[in-house]
Amino acid sequence: MSDPxxxxxxxxxxxxxxxxxxxxxxxxxxxxxxxxxxEPLGFVQGFCAMxxxxxxxxxxxxxxGYPMAQAGGGYSEVFQCPHGMRGSAHRSxxxxxxxxxxxxxxxxxxxxxxxxxxxxxxxxxxxxxxGVLDTVxxxxxxxISEFHLxxxxxxxxxxxxxxxxxxxxxxxxxxxxxxxxxxxxxxxxVSAVSSVxxxxxxxxxxxxxxxxxxxxxxxxxxxxxxQFVVARMAARDIVRRKARGQLDGDExxxxxxxxxxxxxxxxxxxxRCRLRGNRxxxxxxxxxxxxxxxxxxxx
Amino acid sequence: MSDPSADLPEATGHRLEELEHGLFTSDLSVNExxxxxxxxxxxxxxxxxxxxxxxxxxxxxxxxxxxxxxxTEAMYNARxxxxxxxxxxxxELGADGVVGVRLDVNYYEWGADAAEFIAVGTAVKAEDGxxxxxxxxxxFTSDLSxQDFWTLLQTGYQPQGLVMGTCxxxxxxxxxxxxxxxxxxxxxxxxxxxxxxxARxxxxxxxQDEAARLExxxxxxxxLEEKSHQWGSHTIEFLAxxxxxxxxxxxxxxxxxxxxxxxxx
Amino acid sequence: MSxxxxxxxxxxxxxxxxxxxAFLEHPPTRGLEPTSDLTIDEExxxxxxGWEPVELVSGLSMVSIPWSATLWSWGQGAITPAxxxxxxxxxxxxxxxxxxxxxxxxxxxxxxxxxxAVHASSVDITLTGTAVRPIxxxxxxxxxxxxxxxxxxxxxxxxxxxxxxxxxxxxASFVYAPRRxxxxxxxxxxxxxxxxxxTEAMYNARxxxxxxxxxxxLAVNASGVxxxxxxxxxxxxxxxxxxxxxxxxxxxxxxxPGRRIDPAxxxxxxxxxxxxxxxxxx
Numbered sequence: 001m002s003d004p005x006x007x008x009x010x011x012x013x014x015x016x017x018x019x020x021x022x023x024x025x026x027x028x029x030x031x032x033x034x035x036x037x038x039e040p041l042g043f044v045q046g047f048c049a050m051x052x053x054x055x056x057x058x059x060x061x062x063x064x065g066y067p068m069a070q071a072g073g074g075y076s077e078v079f080q081c082p083h084g085m086r087g088s089a090h091r092s093x094x095x096x097x098x099x100x101x102x103x104x105x106x107x108x109x110x111x112x113x114x115x116x117x118x119x120x121x122x123x124x125x126x127x128x129x130x131g132v133l134d135t136v137x138x139x140x141x142x143x144i145s146e147f148h149l150x151x152x153x154x155x156x157x158x159x160x161x162x163x164x165x166x167x168x169x170x171x172x173x174x175x176x177x178x179x180x181x182x183x184x185x186x187x188x189x190v191s192a193v194s195s196v197x198x199x200x201x202x203x204x205x206x207x208x209x210x211x212x213x214x215x216x217x218x219x220x221x222x223x224x225x226x227q228f229v230v231a232r233m234a235a236r237d238i239v240r241r242k243a244r245g246q247l248d249g250d251e252x253x254x255x256x257x258x259x260x261x262x263x264x265x266x267x268x269x270x271x272r273c274r275l276r277g278n279r280x281x282x283x284x285x286x287x288x289x290x291x292x293x294x295x296x297x298x299x
Numbered sequence: 300m301s302d303p304s305a306d307l308p309e310a311t312g313h314r315l316e317e318l319e320h321g322l323f324t325s326d327l328s329v330n331e332x333x334x335x336x337x338x339x340x341x342x343x344x345x346x347x348x349x350x351x352x353x354x355x356x357x358x359x360x361x362x363x364x365x366x367x368x369x370x371t372e373a374m375y376n377a378r379x380x381x382x383x384x385x386x387x388x389x390x391e392l393g394a395d396g397v398v399g400v401r402l403d404v405n406y407y408e409w410g411a412d413a414a415e416f417i418a419v420g421t422a423v424k425a426e427d428g429x430x431x432x433x434x435x436x437x438x439f440t441s442d443l444s445x446q447d448f449w450t451l452l453q454t455g456y457q458p459q460g461l462v463m464g465t466c467x468x469x470x471x472x473x474x475x476x477x478x479x480x481x482x483x484x485x486x487x488x489x490x491x492x493x494x495x496x497x498a499r500x501x502x503x504x505x506x507q508d509e510a511a512r513l514e515x516x517x518x519x520x521x522x523l524e525e526k527s528h529q530w531g532s533h534t535i536e537f538l539a540x541x542x543x544x545x546x547x548x549x550x551x552x553x554x555x556x557x558x559x560x561x562x563x564x
Numbered sequence: 565m566s567x568x569x570x571x572x573x574x575x576x577x578x579x580x581x582x583x584x585x586a587f588l589e590h591p592p593t594r595g596l597e598p599t600s601d602l603t604i605d606e607e608x609x610x611x612x613x614g615w616e617p618v619e620l621v622s623g624l625s626m627v628s629i630p631w632s633a634t635l636w637s638w639g640q641g642a643i644t645p646a647x648x649x650x651x652x653x654x655x656x657x658x659x660x661x662x663x664x665x666x667x668x669x670x671x672x673x674x675x676x677x678x679x680x681a682v683h684a685s686s687v688d689i690t691l692t693g694t695a696v697r698p699i700x701x702x703x704x705x706x707x708x709x710x711x712x713x714x715x716x717x718x719x720x721x722x723x724x725x726x727x728x729x730x731x732x733x734x735x736a737s738f739v740y741a742p743r744r745x746x747x748x749x750x751x752x753x754x755x756x757x758x759x760x761x762x763t764e765a766m767y768n769a770r771x772x773x774x775x776x777x778x779x780x781x782l783a784v785n786a787s788g789v790x791x792x793x794x795x796x797x798x799x800x801x802x803x804x805x806x807x808x809x810x811x812x813x814x815x816x817x818x819x820x821p822g823r824r825i826d827p828a829x830x831x832x833x834x835x836x837x838x839x840x841x842x843x844x845x846x
Contacts, residue, residue: 037578127585156585157578164588171604177577178604182611185584207628210685217628222649224656225626225686232690233660236622243599249592252599253607255620257692277599283587294721294827295557296334296446314775322781323788324774324812329718332790333725337824345792347770351762373756380758407741407798407806413759415766419794450829557830 025131025152029173033130036177038154041124045150046116050109052102052143074098075234079201079227083216091267094201096231098194098238099270106193106274109147110134114168114189117149121166126153131172132189134276149189169278170254184253184280190246192275194238198231200267208267231271235259239273252277315391318344325421327399331445335398338449340423343392347419348384352377354412359469359534364494366501367534370467374536378402378463381418382440389438394422395431396439398448400461402540406529414528433459434514434545441542443520451519457547459513464505464539468498472533499523502537515543600694602675606716610674613720616699619668623661624690627653629682643805646738649687650809651776654680654734657689662709669703670695672710674719676732682807684800691732712813714791722790726822727815730784734811735776739769741804766806770796773808786814 025033025040033040074097081092113134121129132151139146151168169186171179179186200208204227206216217223236259243252255277263269318324325332325342335342354377357369381402389397400420407415420440425431433439441458443451451458471494502523510518521541528536600617602610607617630645665673676693694716697705712719712729719729741762774794781789792812799805 035577036581038581156582159582159585162585162588167585167588175604178608180577180581180584182604182608185587187588208686210629217630220630220645222627222630222645222652222687224652225628228626229624229656232624232626233622240599240620244597247597249597251597253617254603255599255601257601257620259690277601281587281592283584294333295830296450296827297830314771314778318778322778322786324778324781324792325788325790326792326794326812328791329714329721333721334827336725337826342788345774345794349763349767349770351759351766353757353759369756376756377758405796407804413762415762449827453829557828 025172029131032173032177033152033154036180037157038128038130039157041121041126041153041155043150044117044120044124044126044129044153045148046113046118046120048109048112048116048147050105050145050147052105052145074100074103075196075238077230077234079203081202082218083202091200091202091205094204094227095197095199096227096234097197098234099197102195102270102272103193103242105145106191109136109145110149110191113147113149117151118166118168121153124153125155125161126166127156127159127162128167128169128186129153130169130176132168132170134170134189134191170276171278179253179278179280183282183284184251185283187250187279187281188246190243190252190275190277190279192239192242192246194235194242194273196231196235196238196271197264198227198269198271200227200269204228205267228269231269232259235271235273239275243275243277247279250279250281253280254278315344315388318392326419327421327445331399331448334445334449335421335423338452339426340395340398341426343394343422343424344388345419346385346388346392346394346397346422347417348381348386348388349415349417350377350380350384351413351415352380354414363469364471364497365469366498367467367469370530370534370536371465374467374538375463375465377414377416378418378465381416382461385418385420386437386440389420389422389440392422393424394438395425396433396441396458397422398441398458399444400440400442402442402463404526404528412529431457431547435460435512442540443542447520451544452547453551455547455551456516456544459515459543459545460509462506462509462513462518462541462543464502464507464509465536466498466501466505467534467536468494468501470494470533470535498535498537499539502539506539506541510541510543513543513545515545518543601692602694602716606675609720610696610716611699613723614698615696615720618670618695618697619664620692621661621664621668621670621673621695622690622692623657623659623664624688625653625656625660626686626688627656628686629684643738643740646682646687646799646805646807647736650682650689650736650738650807653687653689654736657691658711658732661691661693662711665695665709665711668695669697670709671697671701671705672712672719672729674712674714674716674729676711676713678713678732678811680809682799713811714813718791722815723818724823726818726820728818730786730814730816731780732811733777733780733784733786733789733814734809735773735778735780736807736809737769737772737776738799738805738807739765741765741806769806770794770808773810777810777812781814784814785816787816789814 030040076095076097079094081090083090117129129151132149134149137146137148153166167186168189169176170189171186204225207223207225255275258274259271261269261271323342324345326345327335327342332342352373354370354373357367359365359367385397397420400418403417405415405417422438431439439458440461441448442461443458448458507518518541521539524538524540526536527534598616598618599620600607601620602617610617627649629649661673661676673693673695676691679690681688710729711732713732714722714729722729777789789812792810794810796806796808799807
């Protein structure tokens with residue numbers, strides 16, 4: 001069997017080609033790996049560049065009162081104007097809908113990058129990949145999003161080669177050691193995205209921008225901007241459900257939720273949620289630690 | 300004895316009443332909260348004092364380094380007002396002292412030359428009922444964190460009061476001509492370093508005077524802050540802050556520390 | 565090779581890891597699928613007091629500030645419409661996160677991040693946290709579900725010390741800063757003088773905000789409020805409008821007696837180094 005370390009110079013070469021990008025294993029992390037019996041084999045990565053051509057074509061907003069978005073079977077909700085008289089500038093209807101094409105785009109990008117990274121690890125004979133870093137580089141004038149996953153491939157010393165795909169985790173170092181000590185084994189890095197488009201209708205427009213009198217709003221009291229609230233809650237629910245859908249009975253820990261909102265065009269927004277976490281499996285019964293000893297530092 | 304809260308706006312009364320009826324509020328972190336309790340004190344209420352002060356304009360000589368006494372007075376009075384009101388709120392609650400005091404200055408867009416001085420902290424009361432008021436008969440104040448407060452008490456000392464000294468100093472401008480012309484000549488001009496030294500000393504001396512008034516043994520946690528506020532870079536306020544301490548009469552219970560090497564990232 | 569008879573510190577981590585990896589051949593057994601944003605340290609601390617994370621939950625609201633508040637920038641005193649909008653938004657957000665926690669079977673929510681934004685015509689409040697419950701506890705907690713911005717670690721510490729979090733309480737007050745007449749401005753130019761009507765107005769506003777927070781605490785029968793945060797700042801809807809807000813966690817002594825904390829004093833021999841690990845590299 002070829003020396004797995006013979007791959008290292010190539011990994012180093014790649015690393016330096018990126019302008020001195022760090023290997024991701026600091027000295028303490030490296031120490032922790034050795035302590036865990038994990039042998040670092042090399043730096044592995046996967047790329048996937050996706051071009052998004054769907055911008056603008058995901059349902060054109062019509063002005064004649066018909067929701068045009070097909071919504072791809074996901075969440076969709078229409079909001080009707082409560083006012084009787086309508087002028088041409090009056091947004092007589094609005095819609096929240098799940099942009100399944102956007103979500104599929106992200107899923108494909110991330111999954112492809114991840115599986116390519118795992119392929120490199122398999123070539124090295126690794127059992128798993130620790131310290132996974134994932135970034136998305138958006139080159140908007142070319143309408144390209146570049147998904148990049150990288151980490152350190154490791155082999156479990158004194159263990160047989162595995163028939164399974166390599167396990168992956170965002171964690172490394174002492175944090176990972178604690179995961180094992182707590183009774184968990186890492187399975188995979190999980191990423192889920194939800195995208196909800198908000199085509200504002202008249203009520204939303206007036207409430208957000210102010211300036212409309214009680215006649216349009218129906219009251220001079222503060223009121224909830226229902227369309228937005230519903231959209232944001234839905235976006236969070238959807239992303240949680242999608243992440244759950246990747247668990248298959250396992251648990252998700254160390255979750256990070258990023259929410260961005262931006263105005264696509266006038267009174268037309270997108271709420272996007274991205275959830276990332278570590279899928280872990282319990283391998284032994286829970287053995288609670290004794291309550292920790294509180295200390296006060298003198299220096 | 301005059302009502303200590305006579306100076307405070309009306310709105311305060313109602314809130315303090317609620318606190319007196321048993322509800323406590325505290326801006327201490329959970330760590331600090333538990334340590335303060337461990338030290339034998341119970342948090343009583345979050346107290347604040349503030350004052351919006353107009354800082355008068357003071358003319359100054361361009362080429363001379365000097366203390367701007369009017370501004371010094373203003374900065375001192377404004378902070379004193381804020382601190383005193385905070386102490387009054389604490390007195391009203393029957394507290395023994397205030398810990399975790401923070402002094403802040405806020406500037407608002409609409410207040411030209413006006414600044415808001417705020418003092419906030421958590422009022423505490425000794426659980427054993429023995430009064431811990433300082434030599435002046437007012438609740439002690441201290442900017443020590445909950446952790447430092449606990450540690451101090453283990454040494455057998457107790458905070459007496461937050462003491463401060465301030466000095467607003469104008470640093471002389473030296474034109475290029477002056478700099479060039481002074482080479483090779485004896486010129487009597489206070490030099491830059493000397494000016495700063497004097498300013499700092501003034502601030503620290505005033506702080507020590509306050510500590511002496513409290514008949515304290517010493518000052519811990521001294522820090523010196525230098526700010527230009529809104530006066531431009533040649534006018535600096537030097538503020539010396541510290542906590543004056545005195546013997547608490549309690550036993551020294553500081554155990555031998557354990558040395559650790561943390562293995563965490 | 566060390567065996568299980570050794571002291572816990574000598575537990576063979578590498579052997580544990582091998583055993584763990586071998587377990588991947590088997591499918592998962594629990595099937596509960598919790599999702600949690602606690603770090604592994606926080607999870608261990610929560611476990612050490614017998615609780616476990618259940619679900620990542622959130623609650624949010626967006627409420628409009630009525631036109632009248634933005635129109636009358638010459639207004640005086642308290643800005644009631646802005647205050648009401650804020651109260652409404654915060655209340656609705658708390659109710660929603662509460663509902664999500666109940667649905668997930670949690671007994672409380674910890675580590676809630678409070679994001680607030682006041683825009684020209686609307687107030688935005690978003691709360692996100694992790695629902696937790698005592699390990700294996702029944703779905704409906706007997707004492708009601710608590711929501712708290714205490715970190716998981718602080719929650720564990722307080723529980724050990726014998727306190728119980730009850731609710732996230734808050735209060736806010738929006739005011740206009742009073743105006744000074746031109747004459748007063750000129751006259752005060754060289755004087756050091758306190759601006760008493762300003763002081764009074766700001767004082768009142770701050771006290772009102774604190775008082776509203778205290779009322780919420782009293783309403784849930786709390787003994788106190790810990791980790792109170794106070795914030796103040798100018799508002800975008802009028803140049804001299806200022807908002808004061810305070811929030812914290814209402815607590816009460818729990819039925820189980822607490823332990824004394826009794827900390828040990830340590831002197832750390834570490835030098836602070838620039839530590840980094842893979843998850844933070846960008």
